[in-house]
Amino acid sequence: MNTSITSLPWHEAELLEMTIDRRHPGRRDEVQFRMKWADGSKSTVVFGECYAMLAQMNFGVTCTEKIVAVEQLDDEPGLAQIRTHRSAAGESMDDVRCFRIKTAPTGDVIRIYAREFKVL
DSSP: OOSOGGGSOOTTOEEEEEEEEEEETTTEEEEEEEEEOTTSOEEEEEEEEEEEEEEEOOOSOOSOOEEEEEEEESSOHHHHHHHHHHHTTTOOOTTOEEEEEEEESSOOEEEEEEEEEEEO
16 A cells, blocks of 8 residues: 555545445455546545445435545544454454545445555
């Protein structure tokens, strides 16, 4: 991971599509965001080695979904719960992070608990 998640040009970026890839459960669990950046270019942000996702989303609003904030959290209640649960099974979870994405105008909040992200 060469880039910080917060250094990407999120302001005014549009979330076009969100995909959850579970074709290889436990070996390749991914959440993918298809993005249209403010400059008009498109790419996919892939969150890999996912352990959980919480999505509080509001549907039925006719508008484009714009990103207003993205944070990488190393200390968050859901993350603490995942670490406690999985470490009891002998699995190290120190490198799992919470990526919190907030959108407007719907006020969605998406939390992805993953080890990594990349931009394709």
